[in-house]
Amino acid sequence: MYRSFGIFGLSAALFVAAASCSRMQSFELSGRIDGLQVGDTLRFERVLLPEWNYEPAFDVVVGEAGAFAYRGEQAHDGYYSMTYHPKSGRAADADRRGKSMIVTGGDRITLTGTAEAIYYCTLGGGIYDDPALSELLYVADSLGRIRSGYSENARAAFARGDQAEGRRWNELFNRFYADDPGAARKRALNENYRKGHPQGTLYLLVDRIPTVAYRPLAESRAFYESLSEELKSSYFGGVYADFLQRMESLAVGQPAPDFSLVTTRGEAISKADFAGGYVLFYHWGMCPGSIWIDGQVRDLYAAYKDRGLRMVGLTESVDTIRRVYEGLPDDESAAGMRSALAGMLAHGWPEIEVEIDRPENGRMLERYAIEGWPAFVLIAPDGTIAARGYTEAFFSAKEILAGALGGTHPE
Incomplete structure (x- = not known):
């Protein structure tokens, strides 16, 4: 009886396991990447949308120089980011976090390229067999390689102490897609792919x-x-x-989600503290968009703070920006950046750091789906959302405040 029960139990368990496995998707990844060395690691993470969070998926340790292969399973279609970790040295600079790819059940995805430019390698198989998509991604990767060279030039300049040259390359890096003619071709290909x-x-x-x-x-x-x-x-x-x-649920006119926050001065604030008045949240950082608009935000606050407007800043780390500011050379070459960062460090409103050991602060970004810089949320006196978004939300807030609080808003 014991043996029979054991065999029956094992058979049932195997049946359940088989049924469960039948719901999994199988896939294969393989690559011919010149320059890969035995012992190098390719780390794959799942990209969790829409927040762009990452969780570990699997590692592939290279067992043959210049090549790799992997067979895996997933519960559903997956979006992955691959990062390269050489056994010795470091991966080359790139303008992106990793090599992204979409994998569906039964896919045999191939990667072809070089270790030096592994984040710009060519994808094949699955959805990447579409010629129109392949052309679009080829142009995007080509532009990315050029832009990554700017990043490498900036890093090299800073390493040899040439701050002015480093900042020049950083500026070129940040303005790349506004200035490079190849960006227009990428946009056209993307539009053609969409229309097709x-x-x-x-x-x-x-x-x-x-x-x-x-x-x-x-x-x-x-x-x-x-x-x-x-x-x-x-x-x-x-x-x-x-x-x-x-x-x-976050559209204009909807009730603003509750929040409970702690400022850099240790003061606790909540949605109830702003009842009956306008409050503008400003998510800022050391990015070109924030640097461009920060002076306008300060002017807006100065114009309306005595008429009832309250503001709260949201940023990752004030100390990080202060260290960058203090490390800038005190000469003409850094005058523009020093002025911009000095203005940011002199904000006259409470600041919330979202990447510290206070989960309630980080949840503010999640509740309002704030995922970039500069971002704005204007909450009306009745507790509803009056404006929410990026730069366009700031200009909407200016118009709303001008009409509600009187006077002309700063230009």
């Missing part, structure tokens, strides 16, 4: 998910409605639909 797939593709769907946070809701709804039923019912179709519903 009126019912969407998995690539377009995944690419669009994070943008729901700041695109007009009507535009995001229209995109979802244009998708094929297959895409709507896919895993990422569900992610998109859920995020769209969440953004509906």
